[in-house]
Amino acid sequence: MEVSVTVNGQVRTADVEPRTLLAHFLRDDLGLTGTNIGCDTSSCGACTVLVDGRSAKSCTMLAVQADGADVTTIEGLAGEDGLHPMQQAFHECHALQCGYCTPGMVMAAVSLVDEYSDLDADGVREGLEGNLCRCTGYQNIVKAVLAASE
Amino acid sequence: MTITETPFAGGIVGEARLRKEDPALLTGEAKFIDDLDLPGALWVACVRSPHAHARINGVDTSEALAVDGVVAAYSGEDLADTWVAPLPCAWPVTDDMNNPAHFPVAQGKANYAGDIVAVVVATSRYAAADGLEGVVVDYEPLDAVVSIEDAESDRVVIHEDLGTNVSYEWPLIPDPEGVDAAFEAATHHITETYVHQRLIPAPMEPRGVAVVPAPHNGDMTLYSSTQIPHVLKVMAALTLGVPEQKLRVIAPSVGGGFGCKLNVYAEEILCMALAQRHGVPVRWTESRTEAAGSTIQGRAQRQTIELAADADGKLTAVRATLLADMGAYLQLVAPGVPLLGAFLYHGLYDVPLYSFTCKSVFTNLTPTDAYRGAGRPEATYAIERGMDALAVAVGVGADEIRSRNFIPTEKFPYDSPAGLVFDSGNYQPALDRAKELIGWDARMAEQAERRAAGSTTHLGIGISTYVEMCGLAPSRVLASLNYGAGGWESATVRVLPTCKVQVVTGATPHGQGHETCWSMIVADRLGVDPDDVEVLHSDTAISPLGMDTYGSRSLSVGGTAIWMATEKVVEKAATIAAHMLEANPEDLELTGGVFSVKGSPDAEVPLAGVAFAAFTAHDLPDGVEPNLQAQVTWDPPNFTFPFGAHIAVVEIDEVTGAVDLIDYAACDDCGNQINPMIVEGQIHGGIVQGVAQALWEEAVYDEDGQCRSANLADYLVPSAAECIDMKLDHTVTPSPTNPMGVKGIGEAGTIASTPAVMNAVVNALRPLGVTGMAMPASPMTVRRAIEAAGGGAS
Numbered sequence: 039m040e041v042s043v044t045v046n047g048q049v050r051t052a053d054v055e056p057r058t059l060l061a062h063f064l065r066d067d068l069g070l071t072g073t074n075i076g077c078d079t080s081s082c083g084a085c086t087v088l089v090d091g092r093s094a095k096s097c098t099m100l101a102v103q104a105d106g107a108d109v110t111t112i113e114g115l116a117g118e119d120g121l122h123p124m125q126q127a128f129h130e131c132h133a134l135q136c137g138y139c140t141p142g143m144v145m146a147a148v149s150l151v152d153e154y155s156d157l158d159a160d161g162v163r164e165g166l167e168g169n170l171c172r173c174t175g176y177q178n179i180v181k182a183v184l185a186a187s188e
Numbered sequence: 189m190t191i192t193e194t195p196f197a198g199g200i201v202g203e204a205r206l207r208k209e210d211p212a213l214l215t216g217e218a219k220f221i222d223d224l225d226l227p228g229a230l231w232v233a234c235v236r237s238p239h240a241h242a243r244i245n246g247v248d249t250s251e252a253l254a255v256d257g258v259v260a261a262y263s264g265e266d267l268a269d270t271w272v273a274p275l276p277c278a279w280p281v282t283d284d285m286n287n288p289a290h291f292p293v294a295q296g297k298a299n300y301a302g303d304i305v306a307v308v309v310a311t312s313r314y315a316a317a318d319g320l321e322g323v324v325v326d327y328e329p330l331d332a333v334v335s336i337e338d339a340e341s342d343r344v345v346i347h348e349d350l351g352t353n354v355s356y357e358w359p360l361i362p363d364p365e366g367v368d369a370a371f372e373a374a375t376h377h378i379t380e381t382y383v384h385q386r387l388i389p390a391p392m393e394p395r396g397v398a399v400v401p402a403p404h405n406g407d408m409t410l411y412s413s414t415q416i417p418h419v420l421k422v423m424a425a426l427t428l429g430v431p432e433q434k435l436r437v438i439a440p441s442v443g444g445g446f447g448c449k450l451n452v453y454a455e456e457i458l459c460m461a462l463a464q465r466h467g468v469p470v471r472w473t474e475s476r477t478e479a480a481g482s483t484i485q486g487r488a489q490r491q492t493i494e495l496a497a498d499a500d501g502k503l504t505a506v507r508a509t510l511l512a513d514m515g516a517y518l519q520l521v522a523p524g525v526p527l528l529g530a531f532l533y534h535g536l537y538d539v540p541l542y543s544f545t546c547k548s549v550f551t552n553l554t555p556t557d558a559y560r561g562a563g564r565p566e567a568t569y570a571i572e573r574g575m576d577a578l579a580v581a582v583g584v585g586a587d588e589i590r591s592r593n594f595i596p597t598e599k600f601p602y603d604s605p606a607g608l609v610f611d612s613g614n615y616q617p618a619l620d621r622a623k624e625l626i627g628w629d630a631r632m633a634e635q636a637e638r639r640a641a642g643s644t645t646h647l648g649i650g651i652s653t654y655v656e657m658c659g660l661a662p663s664r665v666l667a668s669l670n671y672g673a674g675g676w677e678s679a680t681v682r683v684l685p686t687c688k689v690q691v692v693t694g695a696t697p698h699g700q701g702h703e704t705c706w707s708m709i710v711a712d713r714l715g716v717d718p719d720d721v722e723v724l725h726s727d728t729a730i731s732p733l734g735m736d737t738y739g740s741r742s743l744s745v746g747g748t749a750i751w752m753a754t755e756k757v758v759e760k761a762a763t764i765a766a767h768m769l770e771a772n773p774e775d776l777e778l779t780g781g782v783f784s785v786k787g788s789p790d791a792e793v794p795l796a797g798v799a800f801a802a803f804t805a806h807d808l809p810d811g812v813e814p815n816l817q818a819q820v821t822w823d824p825p826n827f828t829f830p831f832g833a834h835i836a837v838v839e840i841d842e843v844t845g846a847v848d849l850i851d852y853a854a855c856d857d858c859g860n861q862i863n864p865m866i867v868e869g870q871i872h873g874g875i876v877q878g879v880a881q882a883l884w885e886e887a888v889y890d891e892d893g894q895c896r897s898a899n900l901a902d903y904l905v906p907s908a909a910e911c912i913d914m915k916l917d918h919t920v921t922p923s924p925t926n927p928m929g930v931k932g933i934g935e936a937g938t939i940a941s942t943p944a945v946m947n948a949v950v951n952a953l954r955p956l957g958v959t960g961m962a963m964p965a966s967p968m969t970v971r972r973a974i975e976a977a978g979g980g981a982s
Contacts, residue, residue, distance in 0.1 A: 055314065062313075071223035072216015074443070076392045077476035081900035084392055112216040125214040129206055132865050135873065136699030137213025138220065138392040138443025163908040170900065172392050172444050173699050175872035175937075176908040 041105045045070065046114025054101045060094075061085040063101035064111060072112035072141045076170070083169030086142035086149075087111050093149035095142075095168070112141035115148070124148050127186035128179070135173035143169045143179060151187045159184060194860055195928060197779075198712030204865035205718065207704045209697075218441040221396035221413040222473045229398065229469035230259055232459055233316035235306035235323045236481050237298030240332035240552040240893025241346065244296055244325060247306050252322030257315025260466070261308045261323060264295035270461045272429035275517070276452050278419075278672035279524035285356040288347035288550070290517035292454035292461070298327070299346055300516035300552050301894055302481015304454055309462055313473065332552040332893035336490060336513045339549035346516065346550050353550045355514050356523060360530050360544040360606060367543045370505035374496035376581045380574050384487035384566055385963055386513070386887035388903050389559050391698075393443020394479055397455050398471035399463035408463065409436045412456050415445040417696055417726055418734035419673065423452040423520075428460050439726040442698035446877070447558035448483050449698065450738045451520045455482065480898035485887050486559020488513035489526065493533065493570040496541075501582035501589050505541035506605075508533035508570060512548040515555035522557040523548060527669060528657070528739070529563030531606040535571035536615050536655035536831055537593035542605035552893045558738065560877055561935040564656045565942055572652040572943035576950065577959075586651045586947065587623065591616060594653075601924070610655065610829045611931075614921045618855040619653055622833040625853035625915045631837055639955055644842040648952025652834050652944035657827040658932030659744035659925065665827075676823040677741070678733035679749035681710060681757050683816035685803035687781075687796035689714065689721040694734020695746035696726045700934060701866045702742060706750050708862055709928070713754045714795060715781030733821065740830070740932030743862065748926040749822040756818035761798045764816075767809040768793050768801060828923045828931040832856035834875070834940040836948040842956070845970035847883055847949055853915040854940065859922045859931035867933050868916055874937020875914055880906050881938075882945035884964050904964075953977075 042051045045068060052067045064070045064087070073096055076084035085096040088110040115122040121129065124144050134140040143166065150165040151157065157165070162183045163176070171179060196202060212218040237244075249261035274289045294303045308319035331344045338344075339353040346353055361367065371377055398411040408430060414420055417437040425432035442449065455472050463470040474482055489512040496505040512526045526546040533544055579589035594615040595602050602610040626649075635647040660666075661675035680692040691706050707721035724730050735745075758778055765783035766773040769791050776783045784792035798816070801807065805814035837851035854871060861867050884904035888896040897903040922929025942963070949965045950958060957977035962969055 057314070065223075066313075069225070070216070071219065074220065074393070075222070076394065076443075077900040079476070079899045079901040082392060082476075112214075116215050121211070121214060128214055129210045132207065132869050134210060134213055135701070135869060136392065136442065136444040137209070137218060138441075140213050141216055144214065159913070163911070167907045167909040170392065170905050170907055172390060172446070172877070172905065173873045174869060175874075175876035175914070176911045177872045177913050178869060180908060180913070 039102055041101050043104045044108045046110060056102055058101045059097050060099040060101050060104050061096040064096060070111050070113050074138055074141055076138065081170065083146055084139050084142040086145040086169060088145055088149060093146045112145060115144065124186045127182040131178045131182035131185060133174060133178040133182035139169060139171045143171060147183045151183065157184065157187050196712050198715060200708050200712040200718060201862050203863065205704060205708060205863055207701050208707065208719065209701060209703050220393055220441045220443055221398060221411055224398055224411060224440065226398055226400065226469045226471060229471045230309050230311060230466060231313045231316040232462060232470055232472040233308045233320050234304045234455065235308065235320055235325065237301055237303045237305050239298060239327050239329045240301045241330040242298050243328040243330065244294065244298060244305055245328055246326040248324040249306060251324065252308055252319040255315065255319045255322050257311040258319040259309045259311060261306060261319060263306045264291065264293035267293050267461065268295055271427065273427050275454060275457065276423045276427060276520060277518040277523065279521045279670065281358050281523045281527060281670050282356045285523060286350045286352065286354065287518050288350060292458040300481065300554055302554055303516065307458060309466065334551060334553065334889055334891060334893050336511050336549055336551060339551045340511060346552060355518065355548045355550060357545065357547045358527060362605065362607065363541055364543065367505050367507060367541045370541045371494065371496045374504060375499040376497040376501065376578060378495040378574055378577045378581060379492065380577055381490065381492045382570060382573060383962060384489050384569065386488040387486040387559055387881055387885055388480060388887050389446045389448035389483065389486055390903065390905050391444030391446055391448065394474040394476055395449065395453065395483055396473040397459045398469060399459045400469045401463040401467060403467040406434045408434060408460065409438060410456065410460060411438050411440060413442050413449060414439050415442065415449040415696055415698055415738055416736040417728055418694060418736050420452055420456065421728050424457060424460060427457050430460065436729045439696055445698045446560040447486065447562055447738060450558050451484060477899045480887065480895040481554055484519050484557035485554050486556060487566065488556045489566060491566065491570045493574045495574050495578050497578055501578055501584060501592055503537050503539045503593050506534040506539050507543040510546040512546055513551050513553065513556055514548050515551060515553050517555050519555045519557040522555060524669065524671060525558050525562045527563065529567030531604065531608050532564055532567040532655065532657065533571055534605060535568065536595055536613065536653055538595040538599065539605055544606065553889060560938045562739065564935065565878065565939045568652065568654045568939045569943045573946060576947045587619065590619060590651065590653050608657065609826060611826055611923045611925045612921050613655065613829060613831055614919065615653060615831060617919050618831065618857055619833040621855040621917050621919065622835045622853050625855065625917055626835040626837065626851060646840045646842060646952040648838045648840060648948035650836045650944045650946065650948025650951050652940045652947060654940045655829050655831040656936060656939050658740035658830055659824050659828040660739035660741045661827060662825060663823050673735065674823065675735060675745065676821050677735055677746040677749045678819065678821045679746065679753045680817065680819040681750065681753040683757060683799045685800055687716065687799045689716060691721060691723045691750060692731045693723060693725045693746055693750060694731055694736065695742040696734065696737045698737065700737065700742060705743065705862045705866060706747065709747060709750055710754050713758060715778060740934040743930050744828045744926055744932050745822060745824050747930060748928060749820045751928050752822055753818045753820040756820060757816055760818065761795060761816055763809055763812055764802055765793050765798045824925060826925045828859065828925050830856065830858045830931040830933065830936055832936060832940060834944040836941065836944040838945065838948040838952055840949065840952045840970060842974060845967035845974065847965050847970060849879060849912055849945065852912060855917045855919060856933065856936050857919045857921050858933040858936065860920060860929040870933045871916055871937045872914060874935060875941040876906060876911055878938040878941030879945050881942045882963055882965060886964050
């Protein structure tokens, strides 16, 4: 089936099997390998992207469901003037170690901060419950998200 | 005890410097194994036994071959002639250890749910998965051995040719009569039995393998999400008979390891064999659910610890007896994992007499092996839970019983009763600081108030102090333990003509920040910008010598090699600079990247000038080779012994059994720190991983040997919502084992936090008569313990 998705501002069209996951479409068809896959039960959130501005686990969607949608992946976050404030905050707060969960965590955090204006630490912790990190113990992730939300 | 002063003068080491690894990881630029673009690669999918124990009476691949995109399918029999040797176990801990033959694809019998019985090769990952459905295996299920007790009984012998399920017994009892006499004379004799449940390491990146062959010239490149590209190269060459000089192993960005990528796996050897056979690139990416049967698991042992103590609670002897679960086969270092704890069951306490025995058995479960801490969390758990039991028996506080038994600072270097020499330690200040951080007196008062008021929300306060052995390892010690390799590490430091620096390390980072830290060490000494130092690693063509990353060894062994290589470069540069300045090399000092003659401030030449002179080689002193480069291989003379004190505070709802971790403090001592930001990050993650063992995680198997928690929906890796902010501080007691005075911090948090939390849980419930608790302390487990103790509201 043909799908047409606006990814990081560019219209991308491809012929995919109907069963193709959005995550695999982004990675295998478009070569956007920044979106990582960490599980097969939609539990870990490593594959989180923005679909029409809201965070979505791209392994829970078929590529065909994203037809006509506006998708932002981690590759689309940094601008010409450098890292996105959330990426910068992760860097400055040492909120990543192995970095595998990081693209999904950053995308989820961007969406969370966008959605809630007065986040506190508990709000960040609850809001990121769907994104697992095995390295950091989350303390610096929470710090980074709060820093970026200011 | 000797405390060396900091050897760092450049003002860079010791800074909380941000990581140079981050930009690539934050933007999707980093390439993990599944990100590699390998045109024309075939995808491999593995048919895994759904039975824990079954005879394989036949494998029919014909339907699979008819599936669109499937190129080939093979049974174990089809590939039997491919292997030169079985998958390796590099640690035959005893001469008579039983080690069943373990091939990448099983033949005749599957010995755990997950054992590969056939393999499908296809043009895409989806087609390979489709092909799995078409493979028909005729299984004859057999009784499965699930518990270690059942295994020990030999009711069912898994590997018939061995005649037993016991792999080995390994005793360490320097003075058996002395130990017996100490227990006879003891006022207090504590006997406790604990079970370490099986844990799934679960790095966020599943494993993956890709192999690119060059059929005509015989080269082969193996990409793997591994912690050990160097060890893997040697082992893969031996297992498959590939000439080692033709084999290149690359670990791309690796998304965490925690020990489970410290192995030589069936899929690595299998993909090499299939790439050879098909003459094209071949790849495999593990799915998360598959990992429960394809990647090693951790812990899995029962331990009995006995403490002998006098009336004051002063320990006189420690005796530990283990029964450890190896799973269905022996993976790379599995037999040695209990041994890494074998020397530490007396913890950081001054005990004259010591006895340790481990028996390891096979079960029909996923093989076990090293998982963050590997043996040391187990040892620390036993002694630290035991010390709480002793404190109750003696009638003193958990802090006091520890203080009475700490190895006195003046006894370092300390000859341990297990035969080690602890390098340095100063334990009481760490405990004092942790108590300060947690607000010990206020917490104790709060607990007393709640108890007096009859609250059903119980407050528990738990301590764990610990010492661990890091810096694996002196090669001669490894030889005495029958380990199949050395424990050295290699480094090259190269100052390029433009005064930029390349560092080649045999350590293989997968989240630890080696690029940042190694560049800080070199930059601090050379007086260059850390951003001008590039650290190369994880590719055996670029870094041909290495022993890789595990066991908190990278800094104390690999970092020391870098330190020493840098010193050699400085020495050579000084010789050239002296020639340029017409001075004696001994009169030169290197400060801020400039060589100057002591006492003659005007006579100076920058390192950049020396580097270029070394490159042009137009006017070098006689006998000095061109270029500024040095290679060092460092074999440490001893382990390092980091230590610390952790305190957990939990709240337990007596009615629901729910445990909440509400406060946590830790004071760790890893000697001199290169980058305190990275040290803290390691401790944070380590603590949470250990708390997870205490409260949430367990690889649950049913009586048929089926894993009931195989995916991340059922296996409870904690999220941010369950975790809290931790209060950290440190003391600094440098190690005299290496010139930087460093020790290691990668595993400390995991080692300390599990017993701290479990001691807090038991402490909370003691008024209800609860004296023990199994892990994980889930609400159901807690409720059952309360009911078994006959107390509690409901």
